Amino acid sequence: MEITVKEAEQLRLTAEEFELIKQKLGRTPNFTELCAFSAMWSEHCSYKNSIRWLKTLPREGKKMLVKAGEENAGLMDIGDGYGVVFKIESHNHPSAIEPFQGAATGVGGIHRDIFTMGARPIASLNSLRFGNLKEAKTRHLLGGVVHGIGHYGNCFGVPTVGGEIYFEECYHTNPLVNAMSVGIVKNGETISAIAKGEGNPVVFVGSATGKDGIGGASFASANITQESVEELPAVQVGDPFQEKKLLEACLEVIKTGAVVGMQDMGAAGIICSTAEMSAKGESGMRINLDKVPTRQKNMKAWELLLSESQERMLMVVEKGRENEVVKIFEKWDLPVATIGEVTNDGLLQFYMQGNLEAEIPAHELVLGGGAPQYERAYSEPSYLQKIKSFDPSSIEVPDDLKETAEQIISIPNIASKKWVAVQYDSTVGTANSSTNQPGDAAVMLVRETNKGIAVTTDCNSRYVFADPYKGAMIAVAEAARNIVCSGAQPLGVTNCLNFGNPYNPEVYYQFVHAIKGMGDACRKFDTPVTGGNVSFYNQNPEGAVYPTPTIGMVGLLENIKDKMTLDFKEEDDLIFLIGKSTDDINSSEYLHKLHNIEYSPVPKFDIDEEFLLQQKIAELIKKKLIVSAHDVSEGGLFVTLVESAFPNDLGFDVAATDYNIRKDAYWFGESQSRVVVSVKADKVNEFKKTLGNHPYEELGFVTKNSVEVDGMYWGNISEWKDKYDNAIGNLLSKSPEDALSSL
Numbered sequence: 001m002e003i004t005v006k007e008a009e010q011l012r013l014t015a016e017e018f019e020l021i022k023q024k025l026g027r028t029p030n031f032t033e034l035c036a037f038s039a040m041w042s043e044h045c046s047y048k049n050s051i052r053w054l055k056t057l058p059r060e061g062k063k064m065l066v067k068a069g070e071e072n073a074g075l076m077d078i079g080d081g082y083g084v085v086f087k088i089e090s091h092n093h094p095s096a097i098e099p100f101q102g103a104a105t106g107v108g109g110i111h112r113d114i115f116t117m118g119a120r121p122i123a124s125l126n127s128l129r130f131g132n133l134k135e136a137k138t139r140h141l142l143g144g145v146v147h148g149i150g151h152y153g154n155c156f157g158v159p160t161v162g163g164e165i166y167f168e169e170c171y172h173t174n175p176l177v178n179a180m181s182v183g184i185v186k187n188g189e190t191i192s193a194i195a196k197g198e199g200n201p202v203v204f205v206g207s208a209t210g211k212d213g214i215g216g217a218s219f220a221s222a223n224i225t226q227e228s229v230e231e232l233p234a235v236q237v238g239d240p241f242q243e244k245k246l247l248e249a250c251l252e253v254i255k256t257g258a259v260v261g262m263q264d265m266g267a268a269g270i271i272c273s274t275a276e277m278s279a280k281g282e283s284g285m286r287i288n289l290d291k292v293p294t295r296q297k298n299m300k301a302w303e304l305l306l307s308e309s310q311e312r313m314l315m316v317v318e319k320g321r322e323n324e325v326v327k328i329f330e331k332w333d334l335p336v337a338t339i340g341e342v343t344n345d346g347l348l349q350f351y352m353q354g355n356l357e358a359e360i361p362a363h364e365l366v367l368g369g370g371a372p373q374y375e376r377a378y379s380e381p382s383y384l385q386k387i388k389s390f391d392p393s394s395i396e397v398p399d400d401l402k403e404t405a406e407q408i409i410s411i412p413n414i415a416s417k418k419w420v421a422v423q424y425d426s427t428v429g430t431a432n433s434s435t436n437q438p439g440d441a442a443v444m445l446v447r448e449t450n451k452g453i454a455v456t457t458d459c460n461s462r463y464v465f466a467d468p469y470k471g472a473m474i475a476v477a478e479a480a481r482n483i484v485c486s487g488a489q490p491l492g493v494t495n496c497l498n499f500g501n502p503y504n505p506e507v508y509y510q511f512v513h514a515i516k517g518m519g520d521a522c523r524k525f526d527t528p529v530t531g532g533n534v535s536f537y538n539q540n541p542e543g544a545v546y547p548t549p550t551i552g553m554v555g556l557l558e559n560i561k562d563k564m565t566l567d568f569k570e571e572d573d574l575i576f577l578i579g580k581s582t583d584d585i586n587s588s589e590y591l592h593k594l595h596n597i598e599y600s601p602v603p604k605f606d607i608d609e610e611f612l613l614q615q616k617i618a619e620l621i622k623k624k625l626i627v628s629a630h631d632v633s634e635g636g637l638f639v640t641l642v643e644s645a646f647p648n649d650l651g652f653d654v655a656a657t658d659y660n661i662r663k664d665a666y667w668f669g670e671s672q673s674r675v676v677v678s679v680k681a682d683k684v685n686e687f688k689k690t691l692g693n694h695p696y697e698e699l700g701f702v703t704k705n706s707v708e709v710d711g712m713y714w715g716n717i718s719e720w721k722d723k724y725d726n727a728i729g730n731l732l733s734k735s736p737e738d739a740l741s742s743l
Contacts, residue, residue, distance in 0.1 A: 209270075405709075489555055
C-alpha cells in the first residue's frame with residue numbers, strides 16, 4: 001500500500017515536505033523511510049526554522065579546537081595540553097509529561113554528549129523554569145524534575161555545581177528543563193562523530209533497545225496539549241548506573257586507538273547516529289537491525305530506528321580490531337554487537353532478516369544536507385506597546401523600605417534554593433572548589449593542572465520578554481560578569497534557546513532579535529558560541545512562555561588560587577559599589593512581584609559600560625585589591641549585600657550616596673553593570689587609584705552581624721538569613737528539609 005500525504009502529516013511532516021522527500025528519493029518512501037525523515041526533519045534534529053539565524057552567531061575563536069556544531073559538544077583549549085568540553089540542551093517536553101524521567105534522561109543525554117568526545121564530565125549545571133509555586137501542578141513538576149536531576153547525577157557520580165530556578169505563570173503548563181555538562185579532555189585524545197573506511201564494522205554498545213522514547217524528537221517539535229499525556233511512550237527511561245559503566249568503557253576503548261568514530265544515540269536514536277556519522281564521513285552504512293540488542297520481542301524496523309532508549313552508543317571500529325572493543329564492553333557487562341559495516345556509496349541501508357526495509361541517502365536526512373531550511377515571517381509583538389507606555393512615576397515609593405526588603409528576599413525567584421540544592425551531590429569527585437566558598441560562578445579544579453574552570457548558566461527571561469535584543473545581550477553579559485567576578489576569563493558560550501511556536505510571527509520576532517542581541521554580546525566579550533540547541537513549541541493554552549535564551553558559559557582561571565568569592569570576609573572591611581546606580585525599577589522583581597506590573601521596559605544596560613566594568617573587576621582581582629565580588633542582579637543592591645553577608649554571618653552598615661534616585665530604585669532596582677566588592681582598609685587608596693575614572697560608590701562597611709541601611713537598624717543578619725533560607729519551605733508550609741522529603 002502506497003504511503004499518502006495524510007500519513008506523512010500524521011508523522012508531523014508537511015505536504016510540501018512529503019513531496020520533497022519523493023523528489024529526493026525518486027520514488028514514494030515506504031513507512032519506515034517516512035518515519036526516518038519525520039524524525040530527522042523534525043525541528044529538534046534539523047533546526048529547520050532556526051539554522052539560518054543560528055549561522056549568524058559568532059562561531060569561531062582562537063581557543064576553539066573544533067568548529068561550532070561540528071561535534072556533539074563544544075571544545076576549547078585551556079592550555080597545558082588540555083581542553084574543556086561543554087554543552088547545554090533542553091528536555092522540556094518530556095519533563096512536562098513525566099518530570100522524573102524527563103529530567104533524569106536530560107542529564108544522562110548531555111553527559112553522553114561530553115564523554116562520546118572522549119572527555120570525562122566533571123560538572124553538571126541546570127536552568128529550570130516552573131509556574132506558580134503555590135499551585136499543585138507546579139509542585140508536582142518541580143518535585144519530579146528535581147528528584148530526576150538529583151537521582152541521575154548523584155548515581156552517575158558527577159557533581160551538580162550550579163544553576164538557576166525561576167517561577168513565572170507562563171511556565172505553568174510547559175516547564176523548561178535545561179541541562180549542561182562540562183568535561184575535561186587531553187588534547188589528541190578526542191574522538192569524532194564520524195563514519196569512514198569502507199568495510200569498517202559498525203558496533204552497537206550500551207543498553208539494549210526498547211520501545212521507550214520512540215518518536216521523541218518529533219514529540220519535542222510540537223505544542224504540548226491536553227492530549228500530550230497520551231504520548232508518554234515518547235519519554236525515555238534512564239539508568240544512571242548503566243551510564244556510569246558506559247562512560248568508563250567508552251573512555252577505556254578510546255585509548256586503544258581502535259575506534260574510528262563514535263556518537264551517542266540520543267534524539268531520533270539509531271537513524272540519527274547512522275545518518276549524521278555517515279554524512280560527516282561522506283560514507284554510508286549497511287545495518288542489520290535484527291542484530292541490535294533488544295529488551296522487547298518482535299520490534300519492527302521503524303521502532304528500532306526511532307527508539308530513544310538511553311545509555312547507547314554507535315561506534316565505527318577499525319576492521320580486524322572488533323575483538324578489542326568487544327572484550328572491553330564485556331568486561332563492563334554491557335551489551336555489544338556488530339550490527340553492520342561502513343560503505344562508500346553514501347546510502348543508509350537497513351535490513352531485517354535479509355530484507356531491505358529502508359534505503360536513504362544519508363546526506364538527505366541531516367542538517368546541512370538535504371534537511372529543509374526555512375526563514376519564517378516575523379513582526380513586532382503587540383505587547384511591546386504596553387511596555388513602552390509604562391510610567392514609573394505611577395509607582396509610589398514605599399514608606400517602609402525594610403518591610404519591602406523582607407518581601408523581596410522571600411520571593412521564590414530570589415530566595416535561597418537550598419531546598420533544591422541539598423538534593424544534588426555537589427561534592428562527588430572532589431573537584432568542586434566552590435562547595436564552602438561560594439562565588440558568582442562555580443569553579444572546578446582541573447586536576448592535571450593548577451587551572452580552574454568557572455561555569456555558569458544565566459538568563460533573566462523577563463528581560464528578554466521586555467526587549468528580546470537587549471534582554472539576550474544581558475543574559476550573555478551576566479554570564480560573563482559571573483565568570484569575571486569569580487576570577488576567570490570568559491572563554492565561550494553554549495546556548496539553549498527556548499521559545500514558543502516559530503510559526504507565530506511575534507514569537508519568531510522574539511527569536512530573531514534575541515539571536516541578534518546574543519551575537520552582538522558574544523562578539524563584544526569574545527565568547528564564541530560553540531553549540532547548543534533550540535527548543536521551539538514551548539507553549540501553554542494562553543500562549544508562549546517567556547523567550548528564554550539560556551546562556552551556559554565557561555571561563556578559565558590560569559591558577560585556581562586566584563579564585564574570587566562573593567562573601568564578605570571580616571568586620572570593618574569597606575564596601576563599594578562599582579558601576580553606577582540609576583533611577584530604574586524596570587522589569588525588577590520588586591516591580592513585577594510586589595506591584596504586579598507585567599509590562600515594563602528592560603533595565604538600563606549599555607554593553608560598552610558592561611565591558612569596561614568587567615575589565616576593571618578583572619584588574620582588581622589580578623592586583624589582589626578586593627576580597628569579595630558579587631554582581632547586582634535579581635532583587636537589586638540590597639539582595640546582593642545580604643547574599644555577600646550570609647556565608648560568614650557578617651552584617652553591614654550602608655547608606656545611599658545619590659539622593660536624586662528614588663529609594664526603591666536605589667536598593668531594589670536591577671540596572672545592569674554593577675558589582676559589590678569589599679576592600680581591606682590598607683588597600684583602599686590603591687583600589688581607588690586603580691578604578692581611576694570608572695564610576696563607583698563607597699556604600700559603607702562590614703559589621704559583626706547587624707544590618708543598618710541609611711542610618712536605620714534593620715536587625716541581625718541571622719534574622720535575614722532565616723527569612724532567605726526558609727522562604728520557599730514556608731511557602732510549602734514545611735521546613736526546607738520536610739518539604740524536600742515530601743516532594
